[in-house]
Amino acid sequence: HFAAPELLRVGTYAMVEITDAARFHLSGHLVEVTGEPTHKVRLAVQSVS
Incomplete structure (x- = not known):
């Protein structure tokens, strides 16, 4: 565990x-x-009809 000044994305x-x-x-x-x-x-997107 360590503190980072900003959020690190997965894979950093x-x-x-x-x-x-x-x-x-x-x-x-x-x-x-x-x-x-x-x-x-990638963001999951749904359409509403």
């Missing part, structure tokens, strides 16, 4: 520094975003 690559760890949990802080997702965002 980021460099995160790990600051705390437990058996099944990692915590850290965002260092930099290294890659944006390349897929298109």
Whole structure:
């Protein structure tokens, strides 16, 4: 888990520094975003007749 200044889309690559760890949990802080997702965002649209 880490805090980001803005919402990161699914598929975003980021460099995160790990600051705390437990058996099944990692915590850290965002260092930099290294890659944006390349897929298109699709929205479900319905027509009303």
